[in-house]
Amino acid sequence: MKPFVDDRLDALRGPALRLPYNARSLAALENNPRCTLRALLDVSGSDKAAIAAHIGYPAPFGQSAFAFARGNAFESVVKDNGCAELLRVLRETLELTLPEVAYLDLNDVGGAGDNHTRHEHTARLLLQAARGTGDGTLFDHPLLHLKVGGQDAFLEPDLVAFRIDGRFYVVEIKSFPIIDGQADPAQVRAATTQACAYIIALRALLAQNGISPEAVSDTIVLVAPKDFTNRPTAAFVDARKQVAALTRQLARLERISDLVDLLPEGLTFDLDFDKDRRPRRPAEELAAAVEQVPATYRPDCLNHCEMAFYCRERARAEASLDVLGPAVREQLGGIDTATMALGLARGQLTPTVDQSDMAAALRHAARLRDELTGAYGGAA
Numbered sequence: 049m050k051p052f053v054d055d056r057l058d059a060l061r062g063p064a065l066r067l068p069y070n071a072r073s074l075a076a077l078e079n080n081p082r083c084t085l086r087a088l089l090d091v092s093g094s095d096k097a098a099i100a101a102h103i104g105y106p107a108p109f110g111q112s113a114f115a116f117a118r119g120n121a122f123e124s125v126v127k128d129n130g131c132a133e134l135l136r137v138l139r140e141t142l143e144l145t146l147p148e149v150a151y152l153d154l155n156d157v158g159g160a161g162d163n164h165t166r167h168e169h170t171a172r173l174l175l176q177a178a179r180g181t182g183d184g185t186l187f188d189h190p191l192l193h194l195k196v197g198g199q200d201a202f203l204e205p206d207l208v209a210f211r212i213d214g215r216f217y218v219v220e221i222k223s224f225p226i227i228d229g230q231a232d233p234a235q236v237r238a239a240t241t242q243a244c245a246y247i248i249a250l251r252a253l254l255a256q257n258g259i260s261p262e263a264v265s266d267t268i269v270l271v272a273p274k275d276f277t278n279r280p281t282a283a284f285v286d287a288r289k290q291v292a293a294l295t296r297q298l299a300r301l302e303r304i305s306d307l308v309d310l311l312p313e314g315l316t317f318d319l320d321f322d323k324d325r326r327p328r329r330p331a332e333e334l335a336a337a338v339e340q341v342p343a344t345y346r347p348d349c350l351n352h353c354e355m356a357f358y359c360r361e362r363a364r365a366e367a368s369l370d371v372l373g374p375a376v377r378e379q380l381g382g383i384d385t386a387t388m389a390l391g392l393a394r395g396q397l398t399p400t401v402d403q404s405d406m407a408a409a410l411r412h413a414a415r416l417r418d419e420l421t422g423a424y425g426g427a428a
Contacts, residue, residue: 053305054198057092060311062318066093069194069201075241076352077297078290084307085343086353091197091304094317096354102319102327103335105358119223123206126221126271126280131186131208134219137271137282144212146185155189163202166191171253177211178259186210192249197301205246215262218246219269226272226281236270236285238351243268244290248298266291312340345370380406 073090080086089096100107126134130151138144157169170190176182187210192203208219220243224235247268251261266288274281315337319327327334338358345363349356363370367385369377382402383389391397392407393414399407 053308056308056311057304060088060092060315060317061094062316062320064095064319064321066199067095068093069196069199071203071205071242071245072352074194074196074201074203074245074294074298075238077301078241078244078294079352080344080346080349081293081297081300083342083344083349083353083359085338085341085355085359087301087304088307088311088341089317089355091199091301092317093199095319098319098327099317099334099338100354100358102329103331103338103358105355105361107354107357115223119206122223122273122278122280123221125278127188127208131188133280134186134208134271137280138210138269141282142269142284146210146212149185150183151186151188152184153188154191163191167193167202174209174216174250174253175257175259178216178254178257178263184211192246192253194245194249194252194298196298197304203245203249205243207243207246209246209250216250216264217267217269218243218250218264219271221271224272225275226270226283227275229283231270231272231283234348234351237290239270240268240285240287241290241294244287244294247287247291248295315340347371347373382406 069090076086077090086096088094089099097107126137130149135146135149138146152173154166154170154173157166170187170192173182173184174187174190177184177187186208188208190205190209192205194201194203205218206221208221209216210219211217220239222235222239224232247264247266251264254263255261266286268285268287269282270285271280271282273279317334317337318329319334320329322328339362343355343359343362345356345359345368349359353359360371367387369380369384369386369389372386380389382400383392383406388397389410392399392403393410395411397407
């Protein structure tokens with residue numbers, strides 16, 4: 049990344065420490081790839097939660113203490129005794145052939161716990177396994193690395209990477225249940241998208257050392273409680289689409305200079321924290337700065353982005369169709385706002401050539417609605 053771009057991103061953040069990327073923030077890129085505001089806040093390392101709270105839209109994110117404890121307890125069940133339960137699940141539930149298993153805890157680096165040392169330790173053992181010169185089969189606590197928008201991102205998954213038949217697989221351990229072979233689709237998608245960051249990071253490590261990315265499967269092994277018990281079960285999840293989408297978004301961030309060039313001169317999201325980390329910048333001034341960057345809202349932003357409540361209010365004020373979700377947005381292609389859709393439906397606006405078919409459909413729907421409401425005494 050060019051020094052000018054680095055300086056511009058630092059200016060956006062202000063003197064506060066850069067917040068690093070993690071798997072959750074990388075997954076959010078795939079969930080809403082069109083949002084310029086999210087991309088700039090993330091790549092500049094700005095504190096989205098603090099910004100949202102200061103301008104009046106705090107996000108109630110955070111895992112409850114009970115859910116956190118439950119997740120840790122389930123992960124311990126899966127990983128205890130050299131991942132004995134995980135091996136049972138891999139062999140029995142997924143019918144994988146694992147005749148001999150060597151468990152390695154990559155968190156053990158002889159007392160040196162900094163990210164670079166841990167990553168080098170992870171890289172050495174995973175590369176040995178990939179080349180067939182190491183003994184590892186199950187790798188716990190790997191620390192992976194990605195360059196994201198020119199910045200270092202260290203990813204510490206709550207997973208085990210295992211190798212079978214010459215390929216690595218990512219295992220994502222979650223505490224939500226798989227009941228009668230089915231899990232909540234939204235939770236599965238969130239877990240899968242997060243795991244995609246690990247797949248991409250592991251492929252990058254291997255590629256840097258001349259090993260084909262095909263050595264890492266894009267099928268994820270999801271391990272979760274079975275039914276209403278704490279006994280683990282597992283399922284394969286195809287992550288090809290999410291891996292491809294997140295890869296495109298990471299490439300987009302490498303071209304972040306294109307976005308930076310469009311920003312007004314002097315724009316900054318600096319909160320001007322005092323020594324007690326209280327923002328001193330006027331909230332109205334910060335809100336005006338944020339408003340200068342294009343934002344794209346989707347309803348599922350509420351599940352993963354700290355700026356979601358702000359962006360929802362902004363989309364509502366602009367009568368944007370984004371508040372109705374991507375399905376409506378795609379259905380009404382070429383029409384950006386509810387005001388425009390209603391104007392076309394009522395014949396108050398002249399459609400462009402591209403809007404003519406949709407305008408005709410909207411007018412037809414409006415006539416049907418008028419006929420129905422008239423037939424039932426005006427009831428909506």
